[in-house]
Amino acid sequence: MSNRPASIAVLGAGFAGLSTIRALRKRDPGAEITLVAPRAELHYLPGIIWIPSGLRKREDLVIALDGFLRRQGVRFHAAEVTGLADGGRTVQTTAGGLANDALVIATGGRFIKKLPGIEHAITPCEGIAAAERIRDRLRDLQGGTIAVGFAGNPNEPSAMRGGPMFEFLFVIDQQLRREGRRDRFELVFFNPSKEPGNRLGPKAVKFLLAEMARRGIRTHLGHKMQRFEADKVVTEGGEFSADLILFMPGMTGNAWFDATELPRSAGGLIQADAHCRVPGFDKVYVAGDSGSFPGPDWMPKQAHMADLQAAAAAANLLGDLAGKRSSDTFQVELMCIVDAIDQGTLVWRTPQRNLLLPSTRLFHWAKRGFEWKYLRQYR
Known part of the structure; x- marks a missing residue:
């Protein structure tokens, strides 16, 4: 050595x-x-x-x-x-x-793909190809129901990705409005928890549910997932039809x-x-x-x-x-901007604080600016 x-x-x-x-x-x-x-x-x-x-x-x-x-x-x-x-x-x-x-x-x-019928759902965070499938499906759909949801790993509370699913939900809603097609679609958000997004903090849960209500997005909450079918989401609390299903399972x-x-x-x-x-x-x-x-x-x-x-x-x-046992650790910090194409909401959480700043165009552009700066070091 x-x-x-x-x-x-x-x-x-x-x-x-x-x-x-x-x-x-x-x-x-x-x-x-x-x-x-x-x-x-x-x-x-x-x-x-x-x-x-x-x-x-x-x-x-x-x-x-x-x-x-x-x-x-x-x-x-x-x-x-x-x-x-x-x-x-x-x-x-x-x-x-x-x-x-x-x-x-x-x-x-990797995502846990054990739910029966999960092949009928698109898992967005699997990568760029998944997002392209969503793009193409949205382009081809003339109307119908779009279901967006996520679940976790019951043995690993932190192993979930809920934030991007809220973003896909709001981005799709806003996109359809821009295209003048929103009235032809029903958007449904589903989650086994009655308080989806609680890892972002209590303020975020209230904001997210209020934003869904404001946008006319229906919710199906508090029911364990059972299966997906080609045109259906089935939970212990009932089922509903869906022409496009976006679902993020827990991670392992x-x-x-x-x-x-x-x-x-x-x-x-x-x-x-x-x-x-x-x-x-x-x-x-x-x-x-x-x-x-x-x-x-x-x-x-x-x-x-x-x-x-x-x-x-x-x-x-x-x-x-170097033979000098060090003990550096890391700050536990959640920081994200929940985006909706033309505006974003900042959420910040540490063990001491939980902050939510309402939607503005500034945060949308901040998210884009961060992307540019982050990627610049690798280009």
Whole structure:
């Protein structure tokens, strides 16, 4: 170790993985860093809410990382991860094994697809292709019922993505109004909770439900999901017809985790401590959606949280490599702008505060400005 740079493997080219690389390189210009991912691309998923309206296209949201990796002096290992060996010191991939002195797991999560008939629903956050399907279906529909909903992982309260579904709901409503077609559609929001969005805070729940009422969006709340059919949503509290179903299930860990001895939470994510270390594994860290972290049950699975965890993981990794056990942690903070094409609502939550600022055009443009600034560092 003393005669060569430390070899660090970062798994995943999403928010957590790329933020880890930036934090590592800022602190250690000489570290040998290798990124492992199927493609050297960042898919900026927060922007997919604007694909159905045409405000964004695929090419706006897929960022080639060749230039970023070259500037950062990072090697790229094009492969899918299949497992770990030697206590994490070897990453097993579809392109062979990769040795490392320290490892950061940031491969995200996967959606739980166990609900019967879920193939009849589109899961937006699966990626850009899903948003394009929504765009095309909306274009072809002449009228009918559009159902939008989400659920969670009962064993992992934080493993859900509700925010984007509120955005798709309001964006579609506004888009149909712009097109002069809103009167031909019924929009229905469904959720097993009676207080959807409660992870955003009590103020947000009241705002979201009031906004749905103002927009004439019907709600079907407080009933456990049973199944989907090609033209129907079925819950324990009744069923309703739907011509287009958008549904975000809860999240769990990647399938490749099952091929390892990594400690897992009840919800299937990698167990982590407050410093992003994986207990029982030397110099193995986790950041972003892959991890189950100590903290409040409203801790979000979002890019901002992944960035904060990545910074802590990078600091502790370099400290551990240097033999100086560090204890950096991360602030638990939920920050989002719930957008509706031409206006947005700011929601901010920490353990101490919960703030909601009403819809304005300013927040819509702030969200677009943040996207430009965030992506600029990778272009």
